[in-house]
């Protein structure tokens with residue numbers, strides 16, 4: 001059955017690293033992918049751009065293709081953006097048999113055992129850990145023990161079961177981070193070819209980061 005995958009983050013701002021990783025996972029899994037911006041990320045400092053500004057950048061970045069879509073459910077919910085709540089609401093929408101996949105970068109996955117109700121996430125979805133070539137995520141003991149019996153080698157296992165498996169997927173390594181892009185903009189430089197051209201072409205979308213420099 002065609003899986004539904006989600007890729008969450010602050011997207012402050014969205015960049016080519018996010019988009020390429022989500023695209024490759026979507027193609028490999030044969031999945032629709034929802035990009036889900038967090039309103040109030042529980043695990044990190046608050047974003048520079050507002051939730052509305054980050055959603056607007058994603059909307060512009062995703063124009064012209066159907067594979068990756070914007071999902072605003074975390075922005076419409078009060079309080080911290082827990083992945084547990086997001087997966088629960090998606091599971092309710094799609095029913096119990098369609099595969100649901102959480103796409104997650106290896107760095108974020110290594111911290112999973114500090115997330116709200118982290119063990120219950122495996123009851124709701126598969127985890128597809130996006131790794132760079134030769135990168136083996138270091139995991140705390142509790143997470144490694146949870147993951148070991150769930151590990152699968154092939155995407156077919158994620159397509160034939162609704163939840164509960166962990167797959168490491170190697171995606172093109174693009175050493176791009178939103179932090180670097182914010183720093184470039186704050187220094188008056190242009191992050192051309194690190195973000196979609198459409199973001200640079202728009203006169204206001206990247207302004208929050210340029211303004212942050214003068215704050």
Ligand code: ATP
Pocket residue numbers: 008009010011012016017018021103104105106107108130174175176177178179180
């Ligand atoms: P920041 O620099 O502000 O921490 P970021 O670029 O890491 O931001 P996030 O919004 O925090 O972006 O990340 C959302 C998701 O995208 C996470 O799962 C993260 O691991 C993943 N990710 C971030 N950058 C890349 C990249 N260059 N390639 C693949 N995945 C990435």
